[in-house]
Amino acid sequence: MKSVDAHLAEILGTVRTLAPLELELERALGTTLAEEVVAPVPLPPFDNSAMDGYAVRSADVSAVPVTLPVIDDVAAGSDELRAIGPGHAVRIMTGAPMPAGADAVVPVEWTDGGTATVTISRTVQPGNAIRRAGEDVQAGQVVLQPGSVIGPTQLGIIAGVGRRRVWVRPRPRVVVLSTGAELVEPGTPLGPGQIWDSNSFTLTAAVRESGGDGYRAATVGDDPAKFLEQLDAQLVRADAIITSGGVSMGAYEPVKEALSPLGTVRFEKVAMQPGMPQGFGVVGEDQVPIFALPGNPVSSFVSFMLFVRPALRKMRGLPAGPSETVNAHVVGSVRSPAGRRSYLRGVLAGDGTVTPVHGQGSHQLAALSSANALIVIPEDITELPSGASAQVIRL
Numbered sequence: 001m002k003s004v005d006a007h008l009a010e011i012l013g014t015v016r017t018l019a020p021l022e023l024e025l026e027r028a029l030g031t032t033l034a035e036e037v038v039a040p041v042p043l044p045p046f047d048n049s050a051m052d053g054y055a056v057r058s059a060d061v062s063a064v065p066v067t068l069p070v071i072d073d074v075a076a077g078s079d080e081l082r083a084i085g086p087g088h089a090v091r092i093m094t095g096a097p098m099p100a101g102a103d104a105v106v107p108v109e110w111t112d113g114g115t116a117t118v119t120i121s122r123t124v125q126p127g128n129a130i131r132r133a134g135e136d137v138q139a140g141q142v143v144l145q146p147g148s149v150i151g152p153t154q155l156g157i158i159a160g161v162g163r164r165r166v167w168v169r170p171r172p173r174v175v176v177l178s179t180g181a182e183l184v185e186p187g188t189p190l191g192p193g194q195i196w197d198s199n200s201f202t203l204t205a206a207v208r209e210s211g212g213d214g215y216r217a218a219t220v221g222d223d224p225a226k227f228l229e230q231l232d233a234q235l236v237r238a239d240a241i242i243t244s245g246g247v248s249m250g251a252y253e254p255v256k257e258a259l260s261p262l263g264t265v266r267f268e269k270v271a272m273q274p275g276m277p278q279g280f281g282v283v284g285e286d287q288v289p290i291f292a293l294p295g296n297p298v299s300s301f302v303s304f305m306l307f308v309r310p311a312l313r314k315m316r317g318l319p320a321g322p323s324e325t326v327n328a329h330v331v332g333s334v335r336s337p338a339g340r341r342s343y344l345r346g347v348l349a350g351d352g353t354v355t356p357v358h359g360q361g362s363h364q365l366a367a368l369s370s371a372n373a374l375i376v377i378p379e380d381i382t383e384l385p386s387g388a389s390a391q392v393i394r395l
């Protein structure tokens with residue numbers, strides 16, 4: 001059997017980082033920056049008031065209370081500015097440019113709020129409540145490095161330096177395709193021998209959570225020809241494909257039967273539990289990576305976490321490797337098959353303990369949904385006593 005590490009290494013050696021493209025900011029959330037973003041001007045671009053109040057010469061308010069004539073009103077966005085002379089005040093709003101001659105802002109709270117004249121009750125230091133040009137960013141400064149993931153605040157600074165479009169590595173488009181003659185759509189009645197398709201929902205959501213755009217394709221039954229037809233139709237819009245089901249040792253394994261003859265997808269046994277049968281390779285003219293995951297709901301999800309998630313990171317241009325683990329103490333003793341790395345579903349608590357959930361079968365979807373961690377039991381360990389420490393992958 002192939003080791004989990006060897007399988008992941010093969011996958012990461014095959015998938016390619018997506019080529020950069022230029023996107024409108026509205027479409028850039030969750031993408032990876034592929035250029036340096038540079039500020040063309042300083043930020044703020046000009047000295048401006050940090051508060052609503054009065055721009056003054058601080059020397060004029062060194063003895064208080066003092067009453068000064070208000071010679072002008074400046075709102076944010078004002079472009080016609082009167083310079084202030086000795087003994088003058090200008091009513092000013094937050095973000096409005098500082099008038100020439102003024103060296104401080106007196107917050108409105110320290111005044112009577114007057115409009116013709118203003119009485120000021122507190123002295124101010126020079127520079128009070130002024131935001132200086134370039135205080136946030138200097139002109140020419142790099143504000144974001146390539147490789148940064150673009151979240152809301154990164155979008156903010158890109159817009160804040162005046163950019164409308166940006167070069168990014170896009171979110172990978174991943175088509176999820178469930179196979180199984182027993183599957184019916186949730187929301188429709190179950191006939192004899194049928195189950196509701198859950199994997200395609202889990203996997204599509206897992207793709208989204210991993211920074212990709214997941215698309216749920218219509219489920220196909222167990223006919224290899226129909227599977228190939230659907231795969232072909234979906235390939236045009238996919239950077240990667242995930243299939244579920246149809247890769248085991250039984251009869252009616254459409255994914256394996258359809259893809260094996262191509263010679264570009266390998267079906268192997270990986271030394272893990274759950275999730276032993278795995279297929280991986282490339283399909284189509286563009287050599288689109290395909291992850292053929294086993295159909296049991298827990299197996300397909302664990303396989304996603306171990307193999308697809310790191311692959312999506314690589315496609316996004318991010319550092320990719322095995323899932324990060326934390327150390328935890330296992331509550332209760334656990335058993336694990338010899339020679340296979342097992343991933344038990346558990347609940348990781350704040351006190352550093354992890355408790356395996358009840359129901360460790362690879363079909364036990366409810367148990368999986370109650371877990372927040374996978375407890376990793378190495379290949380050579382068949383039994384762990386209660387309280388032993390183990391590595392845990394957070395879900």
Ligand code: AMP
Pocket residue numbers: 178179180182183195196197198199200244245246247248294295296297
């Ligand atoms: P397979 O890998 O196709 O042999 O399927 C293994 C088990 O997983 C069977 O019990 C299937 O009914 C179940 N299964 C396969 N695909 C799905 C799916 N999309 N949603 C829920 N269960 C599935």
Ligand code: MG
Pocket residue numbers: 179180181245246252295
């Ligand atoms: Mg099946």
